[in-house]
Amino acid sequence: MRSAMVISAGGVAGWAYHAGVVGALRDLAGYDANSADLIVGTSAGSAIAAGIRAGLSAEELLAPVRSPPTQEQRAEMMEYVRGRARKIRLLSPSLTHRATRNGAGWLLATSGMLPNGFFPTFGLARFPGVQDHDEWPDGLYIPAASVDAAARVVFGRDVTHVSVADAVEASSAVPGMFEPKEIEGRRFIDGGTLSGTHAELALDAKPDVVIVSSLITRPAKRVTSRHARRRLREELRQLHDNGVPTVLIEPENHLRDVLKGFPRSEPEKLEDILRHAQQDTERALLRSEVVLS
Secondary structure, rough: OEEEEEOOOOHHHHHHHHHHHHHHHHHHHHHHHHOOEEEEEEOOOHHHHHHHOOOOHHHHHHHHHHHOOOHHHHHHHHHHHHHHHOOOOOOHHHHHHOOOOOHHEEEEEHHOEEEOOOOOOOOHHHHHHHHOOOOOOOOOOEEEOOOOOOOOEEEEOOOOOOOHHHHHHHHHHOOOEEOOOOOOOEEEOOOOOOOOOOOOHHHHOOOOEEEEEEOOOOOOOHHHHHHHHHHHHHHHHHHHHHHEEEEEEOOOHHHHHOOOOOOOOOHHHHHHHHHHHHHHHHHHHHOOOOOOO
16 A cells, blocks of 8 residues: 655644554554655655654654753754844745735745844754755655745755755744755755645555545634644545545644643643544544554
8 A cells, every 4th residue: 555644834832642642543543654655855854754764663753852952062052043133034025926916825925024044054953853854865755845936845855965954954944933944056945835635646656545634624713723733635626526435634733722822831731632632633534444564
């Protein structure tokens, strides 16, 4: 059976949730995420996808969530931010114009009018497994948004000669927060500005089933969540129209309160997030009736 796995955006909470899903798929269905013929990872999901392709277990993927940055790493970050504070300007008004003109979507268009970022992206490449790839691995797609072209670039398909670490930084560069990632003179920002999932890319693997782990589409009123839900519905329709069954694993309303305060003020909520990921995975498997092993 050919399978593809899609791992959504979602920040630190997404790292925790997706790692929980990876462990639940193993425990409940005997499914090894690294056996997927294609893994598509966006934003926070890109680091999880890279870690899976490096052969890491669910527990290993959770290491950065369980261990916050060291004082030295915090000091390094703050020194960088202080040095950059005077350089803050709009990301790219021309991105807003191009994205509006070419129909790339309002979220990408809006990004051009946000600050060009306070934080560096190098910390994003410290995620376990991201640095373990000497060359681009087979079956790994990491979508990002090109600032200069106002369009999607899929690392691993459109571009394969960059490092996985650079691609993860590019896909995770949330506009307004992180500075764009520059690669070979081109600037990239968070792939989530176009879609939180990019699930239709899974069709490239000609899969028999697609597994989607999507925290970003959880019930929420924020505009980014609504945008992600709309895009995922469109992508799932494409998969359905091509006769590909899906296993959609996403939170329901009950997770919203659990995520409040995590991880900064209530890091102990990690175990609750993992428990919900297990329950959501079990529910999705029963609903889909797809046999993964």
